[in-house]
Amino acid sequence: MDPGIRAFQQRMRELYGAKDGTRGSAGTFMYLIEEVGELAEACREPQRHDLNGEFADVFAWLASLANLHGVDLAAAVEAKYPAQCPACASAPCRCVTKP
Numbered sequence: 001m002d003p004g005i006r007a008f009q010q011r012m013r014e015l016y017g018a019k020d021g022t023r024g025s026a027g028t029f030m031y032l033i034e035e036v037g038e039l040a041e042a043c044r045e046p047q048r049h050d051l052n053g054e055f056a057d058v059f060a061w062l063a064s065l066a067n068l069h070g071v072d073l074a075a076a077v078e079a080k081y082p083a084q085c086p087a088c089a090s091a092p093c094r095c096v097t098k099p
Contacts, residue, residue, distance in 0.1 A: 006074040012063040020064045028068055032061035 012020075020028050035057040042049035066073045085093035 004074065005077060006072065008059070009063040009066060009073050012060055013067045016064055017067060020068055025065065025068045028061065028065050032058065032065055035061050 023031075035054065038049075039054040039058050042051045042054040063073060066076075084091040085095060087093075088095045
């Protein structure tokens with residue numbers, strides 16, 4: 001199922017928005033960082049971890065944090081990463097180095 005970034009962010013708001021609000025931005029950020037650490041372990045040893053689940057956890061906590069800050073992730077991603085590279089105007093990017 002691919003609900004799209006905006007729909008997924010709304011789902012996180014509906015499911016966990018009250019808890020996230022009570023926990024606050026700092027607490028939610030700490031959970032995000034904890035999940036990033038678990039993802040790092042899963043990337044290093046995927047046979048011992050639920051790699052897909054760890055990616056999902058990071059995305060869910062990121063959506064929750066964005067909700068707390070009033071950030072529309074879909075709009076932010078589209079603005080920051082358009083359909084072509086902003087440096088070389090190509091898709092895929094043909095830059096020699098990172099822009």
